[in-house]
Amino acid sequence: MVNQPVHVIGGGLAGTEAAWQIAQAGVDVVLHEMRPVQTSPAHHTEELAELVCSNSFGALASDRAAGLLHTELRHLGSIVIAKADAHAVPAGGALAVDRGVFSHDLTQTLANHPQITLQREEVQTLPHEAIAVLTTGPLTSPALTTDLQRFTGMDYLSFFDAASPIIVGDSINAEIAFRASRYDKGEAAYLNCPFTREQYLAFWEALRTAEQAPVKDFERETAKFFEGCLPIEEQAQRGEETMRYGPLKPVGLKDPRDPEGDRPYAVAQLRQEDKAGQLWNLVGFQTNLRWGEQKRVFRLIPGLENAEFVRMGVMHRNTFINSPQLLAPTLQFHQRETLLAAGQLVGTEGYTAAAAGGWLAGTNAARLVLGLRPIVPPKTTMLGALVDFITSASPKHFQPMPPNFGIIPPLEQKIRSKRDRYGVYRDRALADLKIWHSLSSSPPVAKG
Template identity: 75%
Template sequence: MTDNRVTVIGGGLAGTEAAWQIARAGIPVTLYEMRPVRSSPAHHTQELAELVCSNSFGALASDRAAGLLHAELRHLDSIVIRTADKHSVPAGGALAVDRAVFSSDLTHTLASHPLIDLRREEIESIPQTGVVVLATGPLTSHDLAEDLQQFTGMEYLSFFDAASPIVVGESIDRDIAFLASRYDKGEAAYLNCPMNKEQYLRFREELCNAEAAELKDFERESAKFFEGCLPIEELAQRGEDTMRYGPLKPVGLFDPRWGDFRDPANKHKRPYAVVQLRQEDKAGQLWNLVGFQTNLRWGEQKRVFRLIPGLETAEFVRMGVMHRNTFINSPNLLHSTLQFKTRPTLLAAGQLIGTEGYTAATAGGWLAGTNAARTILGISPVIMPQTTMMGALFEFISSASAKHFQPMPPNFGIIPQLSNRVKNKRERYGKYRDRSLEDLIAWQQQLDRTLVKVG
């Protein structure tokens, strides 16, 4: 046991996971979260691990990139994924949670741990001594961002991210919207609002002409959208069919009331486009418009989105918002251990380092927390196998081209190829999964056993 204490700055997914892993190793940790003393442009509560954009952690299936990351984190006993599983809500093939209960549970769990000192105050500069995990996320406060910029000697990179609206379930017209999963696979967990061609074209026209909100404090000229999270109005402006090949894809979605979707006689009943809504809470009272991240003015959102069949009288409990995400140039700054090259006792995790998505942020928190604890104990930091999704992701952000560095979500394109080529994509991804989990188990068994988990 050591009397040394680790400092974790930021109570998002990465900071929450990092603090928990440090405490489980028997190391005291001080976790700083500035909310509610100071709010951010996107957060709505003071809870730890608040999910800002969506309530979904991505695909559940382990032969999908996000699902494999889930599986790896379950094996490593991630507190975030364990809590997500505990408070999951129906979402077809995705891991989605009742976000309010999820965040509240994590806040209580960490605040109750005897080795975690949760402090509600803003940290304006990086502590000069001790082991520190920086997990302040894409909305790092101004003063700390300036201090980090001075420490690294580099400008932040940035892109603009957006959150989608949430509507009350009772306000959705169930005579139009139907509950179904794509190709009738798995649990029917999405409400689907079908559009014919005329409805779709009118909706797109109004969306293209709708008034966007001012960016206010954000620097308009530096706005750069992340391709994996484009505002719906941006998609609409990219072409007549862009939304129909994206979030409004109608393929495989068919109302059971129309008959058997496999019957050629019912072909004419297939919708031209479909807007999907995903359940937000266990009771099914709140529904998220899937893929409808937006920066439209709130009045415009209500006007345009109520053109969607089934949402004519929708009651909105949260409107879409847009905010700037910032991230460091990790290839120049970080090792794959998530330690800064110029200061090994300083680690970083989460979207701040250029990983994209909730599960990737959680994975970064696990590794940064684990290596912070090992640093305190005088044990060499761990490097994860590149054949795992976690290892491949952290190798990428530490070795990619710094000149063109952009946030990276988990994906099979960054994992080393198989020794024997497999043409079928589903089979190939399954083999990636099998190799990843086998290598992860072998790797974990070889770790220095000095780091004993106590919680």
């Protein structure tokens, strides 16, 4: 297979990074980008790695989740982060770029690489013979989406991303929230935040008057899908009692610490999001509120007054696969090991996470061509934790995830200070990454 080029489908951040890593490994690669032959409703140029929603890659400091991932990618030789550093603009504590110059530079750099062929065309079907990396992002074309559905056998690639906020478990007030399942059926799998009538009415009033995020023009046509997963603020608009007969219904829930007490007036439930129980999802709280409003209003929920959010609720058009069911930690499809995927399509959120997935998928695609074993990063790194989450989360409740410290394996020692704790996470991650990368970059053993 050494003489066959790898095909990377999609020229966003993940595809750009994947193509570069493949080429840097000495393997020919064809990078397919459908723009400008086929336009996208979210993009405005034909440049590779166009930044659509923002020019920020998130926090710069390495004791922040995004910043740690930046640092890891610098160590791994990421082209995306190298260009972001080269074209950074002042943004306080964030890594932000001059987006036009950034994308143009990446486009020229890849186009001039002797082992990269840039093809401007829409790929409508998955390659059957060649090794390929799928990085088509949240707006995968309808034709390729149809073929991907056929390949996976799944009808639900989730064309509307309706996700509730996710909260760090340690930030939930255990003196208020209690564990229980409705009518005590099964194990006590939910955390329950009980409202008095007064608390509920204050929450309802704040929710129904909170400011919503604008809906993009190309998403308005699919707004009818909202009825199946109605935003919590829309439920509040329908009347004072609507939420109490929906996601906040208190029926069958009593605090086991006070078995003789009255049933709560309303209850917000949180469902465990990860195996370690560090992340909790606000059940039924899909929302289109602005992020600042989400924090303000949802901290009115009893027990969440100091909630630390690792992902805010979102409602926007999106396409992502059920990665826990479909992908191995190497980002290879179980059904076809010569097909890999990365970026928002696999359920990672954010520019840096897209580049990180592209790095791993591209590196492993090149290793397959060279007859080498694919690699998996340590779970103690931010890159490894993200990959582990998207390939091992519950397939039934899988939703996209950004970089955050809640998905990294906990430390052996308890550190109360969040800043100190995150610093130890960082130090452990970078030490483990250095050892792992040194071993995986040394003359590797070919597959037997």
